[in-house]
Amino acid sequence: MESPSARTHENSLGDCENKNNGNGNTTMMQGIYHERQTRHLCGLHALNNLFQCPDTFSKSELDDYCTTLTPRNWLNPHRSWIGWGNYDVNVIMYALQQRNCEAVWFDRRRNPQCLNLSAIFGFILNVPAQMSLGYYIPLPFQMRHWLALRCINGIYYNLDSKLREPRCLGNEEEFIEFLSSQLQMDHELFLVLNVEADSTQKVQQRWLLPQFRG
Known part of the structure; x- marks a missing residue:
């Protein structure tokens, strides 16, 4: 079953289908919005895929966040110095x-x-990404890659911008198995939750099942 918090932020896919913010190639598979990789903008693609609409964020908006976080005119530490993205966790x-x-x-x-x-509401994974010169010559260093995971209509999907189309991960049990396999590697998982409006009703560690809180 799709979570109530997911429905809170659910965008009208009909409104998003014919929009493209110029951030990359997009596909629609069974009504699922999927933005594909361009340059080093995986952070931007992950956010837009998470919220299921291309107009959620733009490159210029994330660049502005970098400046807000560290007001410098040169070599901002939160993005690629050549301006191709590569946003860090602070920007996300x-x-x-x-x-x-x-x-x-x-x-x-x-x-x-x-x-x-x-x-x-959703999940964001940060995983190692091998750099290469062209397609065939690996470089001796790695970067990190952002990707979104989301439950849509009761089914979990991998919305990685490097995929040609969204990849079905299955039901809750199958999704937990997928997460287990990812966490055995050098992958970092971030849980995305809606901010609770009424502070008097906040539940400590609400992202955990009750028996695991404490």
Whole structure:
């Protein structure tokens, strides 16, 4: 079942189908918006894929966030110095805050079976990405890649911008198995939650099932 928090931020896909913000190639598979990789803008694509609409964020908006976080005119530490993106976690978290969401880092030493999926809007993974010269010559260093995971109509999808189309991950049980496999590698998982409007009703560690809170 799709979580209530997911429905809170659900965009009208009909409004998004014919829009393109110029951030990359887009596809629609069974009504699922999927923005594909351009330059080093995986952070931007992950956010737009997470919210299921191309107009959620733009490159210029994320660049402005970099300047807000560190007001410098040169060599901003939150993005690529050549201006192709490569946004860091501070930009991702700040961007989510602008849409009334928060990101919670998940300790990969924990079993993801402790997650209260009904309270989580979506997921963002940060994974190593091997750099290469062209397609064939690997370079001796790595960068990091952002990708979004989301439950849509009761089914979980991998919305990685490097994929040609969204990849179905299955139901909740299959999704937990997928997360377990990802957390066994050098991957970082962030849980995206809606900010609760009424502070008197906040539940501590609501992203965990009740028996795992404390």
